[in-house]
Amino acid sequence: MMQKLVQKLDNAIADGTFIRAVCSGNFDKTVKKSVFTPSKRKNGYVIAEERFMPDGKALHSFCDPDKFAVYLSEISAGYKQTDVFCQDFTATVLRSKKGALHISFGQGKQMPETEKQEKNYILDPHKKYDFLVMLGVQDKNGRVYDKKQSKFRQINRFLEIVSDTVSSLPDNGMTVWDLCCGKSYLSFAVYYYFRRVLNKDITIYCVDRKEDVIKECAEYARQLGFDGMRFICGDIFKCLPDKPAELVLSLHACDIATDMVLSEAVKRGAKVILSSPCCQHELASQIKSPELNYILREPVLKQKLSVVITDALRCRLLYACGYKVTTLEFIDPEDTPKNLMIRAEKTYIPLKLRRAALDEYEMICKSLNAAPTMRALLDGFLNERIKGDMI
């Protein structure tokens, strides 16, 4: 059986369908677990090994892909369980302390977006970044802390989506907003990407109402020499500066704060909006519809439905305002269920289509007894632009 696993794993590595292997339950307790993932290098792939130690540290090393299957079969002897994930199969190796061995094979695992993307990560998980060390994502050796792994993936994935939009953005001198920035992980990463990777001049405004966090981030930016970062403490409903915004970002702005983010981005003519909403509560308290009662009478389903309708209506309104909109699940739901991203790019959409979208929007809201904040925030803008055909 082990020979069969080695053979299948060899094939998976050769055709690029190996996703991950995890060894856990070390018999002599010298290692907590070992995780193996394929990692892109200039001259091909290696298998990166992360050995998580009982003292919280992690040791990094690399294996030759050609020798990895045999290597894994050997070191798995020291662990109770080894799980292998490939696109075409999965395998679980179970061992007892006395050496009894059981191997079972299962169906393949779809490579999650995050794994596919890992090969093209903008921030290399094996490289040290001063801003990530300062923000407490990496330790001083550049290892991403265990509890920050999903944050790291989230930022990296967000950065990749930003990188896909670069051609729609001005070449230099751009203004970016990160609204409800919290600890500003994303702002620092975006700033690093534009200034240090692309060598473009940007100013990024980071806004949040948490005073201590904003103060701390401003100090980090000063120490890092990230002089194009500006920090504003306040409520985004009250304190946004009168500045244009070519790129507006928001990661998990709570409830109607996302409506404020989207409507302000539209009003200020943002070319690209990337927003991952969360805590969509507003509609759940408004929605009434006899046709949907079979769903609405179940509180959990009502909440889920409200979330979907909230974001769908936001997309419709963005379209009515002249944005091409796509929604994507930008990270693995195992990292966080809040993984929806609304991506909107300003484009030419004929007035007739925008009006039709707005009519449809109004009709849906009426049928649901809903009055979303985003619509109210955009009222003046829509009246002027859609009636006057100025978009």
Ligand SMILES: C[S@@+](CC[C@H](N)C(=O)[O-])C[C@H]1O[C@@H](n2cnc3c(N)ncnc32)[C@H](O)[C@@H]1O
């Ligand atoms: C879930 S956290 C997300 C933080 C950050 N974007 C991230 O993903 O790490 C939401 C943040 O939104 C901020 N926030 C919520 N409503 C706000 C408002 N109306 N004005 C300013 N900040 C707000 C909170 O203070 C909090 O830091």
